[in-house]
């Protein structure tokens with residue numbers, strides 16, 4: 001656990017005055033009455049500075065986001081001090097925009113909810129410092145948020161999904177399968193043993209130099225792979241899915257990344273193309289890597305569903321699988337998961353793409369969920385820390401592995 005480094009916060013000397021002016025710029029509107037609880041959510045755990053105001057019924061009153069994707073695409077990945085600086089430059093504006101759009105002044109808020117774990121230390125620090133200043137100024141309760149819990153609960157803002165349900169979270173920094181039994185009651189069934197699928201797709205996209213591809217230059221790596229894959233043949237290259245003999249629900253993507261890396265080097269030699277230029281077979285490679293990743297994710301998820309049903313942790317006839325995180329916006333992967341849920345009589349639910357990637361709404365909504373359940377609402381923020389690493393829920397991955405559930409082969413015709 002890291003202690004919050006106060007000097008790493010947003011408020012270095014020159015910006016303190018600006019912050020004060022910003023806080024003073026809000027006026028209370030007499031006569032305006034909000035019947036519902038209102039939460040301001042703030043997200044800075046990775047490379048998006050985001051904020052939103054959400055009410056108890058799930059109405060999004062205002063939101064704003066600043067994405068750093070373009071900058072990080074140019075540097076070939078996230079450089080933490082750069083991300084920190086960009087959060088510092090944007091957080092005040094983003095929070096102000098979300099509040100202004102919502103027409104809610106800070107004094108009308110029921111609480112402020114902020115991502116404090118897990119994530120990049122330097123990025124988390126910016127959001128936490130800023131939030132604590134707001135909390136202190138307006139004497140509001142503070143709700144520290146676990147980023148993955150927020151991804152998992154987002155679906156309940158849109159659908160009346162009851163607990164328990166199964167969740168698959170797949171993004172650039174995370175990959176896990178968990179049973180959600182309550183607002184802060186999770187059983188961890190499986191996780192990636194190395195990198196997350198989004199990270200793997202980002203690395204493959206970089207290795208393929210897709211930033212130079214006219215159709216993909218502004219897309220995240222995962223989105224670029226999905227786009228290009230549509231023009232390729234997934235069977236052109238035969239890439240085996242990882243961990244075929246491990247009968248658990250864990251994932252692995254770094255082996256796949258290295259296999260693809262070697263394949264690209266081999267193709268560069270064959271095509272006589274120097275590293276950094278786009279291969280003629282780039283679309284086939286994108287299609288093959290997306291297909292292999294989709295089959296791997298589908299198989300582990302299939303096993304998790306069977307495990308939960310076998311242990312009666314999920315309803316036999318009315319089980320729900322929720323898929324979220326940036327990679328969940330990939331329609332090919334969603335279709336692979338649909339094949340699994342159809343075969344197991346489950347309902348597959350995915351938030352819309354803009355709620356799958358990082359956003360302020362999910363943090364505000366997690367705040368509402370915690371406020372309603374009365375869990376983790378702090379009236380004293382003394383000693384509050386951010387935690388770059390923090391597992392989600394109770395880890396039962398070993399028990400899942402010991403069950404060694406055999407998964408029937410499904411035809412992945414996507």
Ligand code: KG4
Nearest residue numbers: 171172173198220222223326327330357358
């Ligand atoms: O959830 P997110 O916004 O941030 C975290 O990592 O927490 O996810 C970003 C990741 C990136 O790795 C990006 O390449 C991937 O999600 N991604 C996609 C797609 N859109 C974004 N991966 C596959 N297909 C997509 N359409």
Ligand code: ZN
Nearest residue numbers: 171325357358
């Ligand atoms: Zn995320």
